[in-house]
Amino acid sequence: MNSFKDNITDADFWLRLVYTLLFALAWQLVELLLAVILVLQIGFRLFTGKPHAEVAGLGNSLSQYAWQIGRYVSGASDTKPWPFIEWPAADAQWQPRAPEGPVTVDPVAPPAAAAPAAEVTPVAASAPVAAQVEPPLVEPQTTAEDEPTESEPPLVQPLDESDTDSQPEDKPAP
Numbered sequence: 001m002n003s004f005k006d007n008i009t010d011a012d013f014w015l016r017l018v019y020t021l022l023f024a025l026a027w028q029l030v031e032l033l034l035a036v037i038l039v040l041q042i043g044f045r046l047f048t049g050k051p052h053a054e055v056a057g058l059g060n061s062l063s064q065y066a067w068q069i070g071r072y073v074s075g076a077s078d079t080k081p082w083p084f085i086e087w088p089a090a091d092a093q094w095q096p097r098a099p100e101g102p103v104t105v106d107p108v109a110p111p112a113a114a115a116p117a118a119e120v121t122p123v124a125a126s127a128p129v130a131a132q133v134e135p136p137l138v139e140p141q142t143t144a145e146d147e148p149t150e151s152e153p154p155l156v157q158p159l160d161e162s163d164t165d166s167q168p169e170d171k172p173a174p
Contacts, residue, residue, distance in 0.1 A: 019080060023069045026081075030066045034059060057090030064088035 007013055037059040044052040065088050068081035079085060 020073045023073050023081065027066060027069050030062050030069070034062055034066070037062070060092065061088045061090045064092060
């Protein structure tokens with residue numbers, strides 16, 4: 001009970017609560033702006049056949065700002081979003097951080113006890129990221145040697161002699 005009393009009288013708690021409420025309002029504004037961008041981009045695609053690059057950049061930076069707000073208000077991060085840090089870049093791309101230590105998986109532990117996901121940070125794009133292209137699947141080519149001839153029966157697995165139900169009833173005479 002003492003920790004509750006300490007926490008409720010702590011000025012940092014109340015300051016964080018005020019910031020959280022203000023950022024929750026900012027979230028609503030960002031959500032509205034993203035809806036306007038959606039309508040604008042639909043119009044640009046309808047009339048020009050492609051999205052407007054500057055509007056797409058604004059949407060990208062707004063969505064990153066919403067991500068920062070979400071992390072702060074949910075308690076996943078103590079870093080306050082803009083205006084406390086720099087506004088997200090319009091051309092930034094998300095890059096996952098590498099784990100800081102060895103990653104192990106405990107097959108016995110329930111999923112709720114799993115470690116939190118690695119933190120992701122926006123990184124300004126200096127060059128377009130090349131998409132990794134999977135090589136096309138190629139079926140192996142068969143040669144005349146690989147194909148069974150009419151005189152050769154196809155390969156089959158030998159029957160288990162202990163399994164009497166699966167043996168054929170009619171045995172050909174030798």
